[in-house]
Amino acid sequence: MTTTTDLQQEILNVTTAIPGVATVYPAAPAAQTILENVVSVITQQPAPLPISITETDGGIAVALTIGAATNTPAADLCRLVYDTLVDHFRQNSQPVASIRILIANIE
Amino acid sequence: MNDSQNDSEPATDADRTRRDPAELDGHTLDELSDYLDAGRAPADASIDSSPSCQIALTSLERLYRLSDTLLEAQASTEPDLDESWVAGILHNISRDSRAGRTIPVTHPDPAAELAITEGTVRGLVRAAGDMVEGLLVGRCRLDGDVTTPGAPITISVDASIGWGTSIPDAADRLREAIYGILIRHTDLTIAGVDITVDDVHNPAAKGSSR
Amino acid sequence: MGPQDQPIDLTVASDRILVGRAVDGDVRAFEALVRRYGLLIRVYAGRVLGSTADVDDVVQESLVQAWQHLPELMDPGAVKSWLMRIVSNKALDVLRRRREHGDITDHELRIPDDQIPTALVEKRSLEQALNAVLSDLPDQQRRCWVLREIGGYSYLEIGRNLDLPSSTVRGLIARARKNLIREMEGWR
Numbered sequence: 299m300t301t302t303t304d305l306q307q308e309i310l311n312v313t314t315a316i317p318g319v320a321t322v323y324p325a326a327p328a329a330q331t332i333l334e335n336v337v338s339v340i341t342q343q344p345a346p347l348p349i350s351i352t353e354t355d356g357g358i359a360v361a362l363t364i365g366a367a368t369n370t371p372a373a374d375l376c377r378l379v380y381d382t383l384v385d386h387f388r389q390n391s392q393p394v395a396s397i398r399i400l401i402a403n404i405e
Numbered sequence: 406m407n408d409s410q411n412d413s414e415p416a417t418d419a420d421r422t423r424r425d426p427a428e429l430d431g432h433t434l435d436e437l438s439d440y441l442d443a444g445r446a447p448a449d450a451s452i453d454s455s456p457s458c459q460i461a462l463t464s465l466e467r468l469y470r471l472s473d474t475l476l477e478a479q480a481s482t483e484p485d486l487d488e489s490w491v492a493g494i495l496h497n498i499s500r501d502s503r504a505g506r507t508i509p510v511t512h513p514d515p516a517a518e519l520a521i522t523e524g525t526v527r528g529l530v531r532a533a534g535d536m537v538e539g540l541l542v543g544r545c546r547l548d549g550d551v552t553t554p555g556a557p558i559t560i561s562v563d564a565s566i567g568w569g570t571s572i573p574d575a576a577d578r579l580r581e582a583i584y585g586i587l588i589r590h591t592d593l594t595i596a597g598v599d600i601t602v603d604d605v606h607n608p609a610a611k612g613s614s615r
Numbered sequence: 616m617g618p619q620d621q622p623i624d625l626t627v628a629s630d631r632i633l634v635g636r637a638v639d640g641d642v643r644a645f646e647a648l649v650r651r652y653g654l655l656i657r658v659y660a661g662r663v664l665g666s667t668a669d670v671d672d673v674v675q676e677s678l679v680q681a682w683q684h685l686p687e688l689m690d691p692g693a694v695k696s697w698l699m700r701i702v703s704n705k706a707l708d709v710l711r712r713r714r715e716h717g718d719i720t721d722h723e724l725r726i727p728d729d730q731i732p733t734a735l736v737e738k739r740s741l742e743q744a745l746n747a748v749l750s751d752l753p754d755q756q757r758r759c760w761v762l763r764e765i766g767g768y769s770y771l772e773i774g775r776n777l778d779l780p781s782s783t784v785r786g787l788i789a790r791a792r793k794n795l796i797r798e799m800e801g802w803r
Contacts, residue, residue: 372525373592377519394516396516398519401521401522403524404525404528404529404590
């Protein structure tokens with residue numbers, strides 16, 4: 299049986315392997331580990347899981363937010379990520395209700 | 406910055422005002438400050454005709470002028486900002502707060518809900534501006550219903566022109582760069598790009614960085 | 616192609632441009648503002664607080680808050696005084712907390728001017744000399760003067776924030792002026 303965490307990891311792996319995907323948000327910011335002495339004034343919110351998965355009658359509903367690399371047209375990349383994930387789920391016979399992909403940054 | 410060194414020996418009222426009346430022809434420095442703040446109006450003959458008051462007023466004015474530079478002077482003697490301190494601030498600001506509206510990316514499959522944030526598109530406009538020599542892009546607005554695919558959108562950009570750069574020339578190049586980058590990265594229908602050049606900068610250092 | 620490949624130099628940009636970019640989400644523009652005014656507002660916070668203890672926290676908190684509220688800034692060209700206002704408010708909050716904890720004494724309100732030493736060490740500039748005098752002023756005297764002349768606060772506002780009668784604030788500022796002018800006149 300596939301757990302949600304496994305599925306999230308799987309989606310993460312597939313997504314990050316796509317050329318042009320620079321980041322999958324909101325992962326824990328890398329800078330956080332570098333800066334031990336950063337201000338404590340702002341409450342650090344726990345990093346939400348990078349990919350949200352909801353079970354629905356029509357299959358899973360996936361939502362992820364990504365950062366795109368500058369050298370890839372962003373809208374095309376968005377479609378490419380979608381198509382890649384749909385293909386991946388089809389191969390694994392995983393019914394999909396919807397996939398929401400948001401580009402939040404071009405870096 | 407001594408809290409304690411002078412705690413003892415409270416001053417009497419006589420101490421406090423002691424020097425003023427004698428030196429300032431019956432006026433206090435405080436009165437003179439108020440007189441200055443009021444723009445020396447209504448005119449007070451007893452102040453205007455007193456040489457010592459005039460000297461004090463000149464000193465006060467000089468001090469006012471110095472107030473701001475005083476802080477600057479102090480700042481210039483301080484060690485540079487600590488890099489980890491700067492990084493700490495940047496780490497703690499919320500980028501999400503600038504995401505703006507969600508701009509759809511079209512896809513034939515109805516199960517696809519694809520989009521780019523408005524903040525990302527504004528970032529593209531800045532990136533386009535950064536490619537144009539002699540120009541700096543400031544604020545950028547997307548006017549129109551960006552959430553409806555195909556709706557006409559007008560981009561409004563504030564810019565600063567480098568000293569000696571032709572404005573129409575740079576504006577043309579910027580307009581072209583913005584069209585180009587948005588067509589490449591988004592599905593937006595760009596109806597126009599309005600550029601407002603309302604600032605001038607000295608581009609001498611551009612590219613050389615600090 | 617992107618700004619990260621060859622970062623443009625934002626240090627030549629005006630405040631208006633930097634604020635516009637930062638409002639739109641450009642972290643580098645905000646960083647340029649932090650670098651442009653960071654030292655100044657730190658010195659300012661130090662002058663108001665009177666100790667270095669809380670300065671870093673106050674300034675960092677202020678700047679993080681500034682990023683958050685930057686879209687509300689009506690006149691982007693006035694960002695410097697706007698930042699100073701935020702820092703002032705944060706510093707005054709700290710002073711209020713200190714006061715609630717009884718960390719502040721009122722002794723300093725009654726120091727005779729003659730006990731304020733003029734700058735003894737030879738200074739390279741008038742500004743340095745006046746800064747030395749400023750450093751030696753009793754906390755409340757310096758604080759009130761700085762809030763009034765640099766922070767642009769009114770006597771009433773200062774009094775309200777420091778829990779002092781306006782008349783006392785007025786007196787403190789008058790004495791600070793006198794001390795500074797005495798030093799300044801020595802430089803004629």
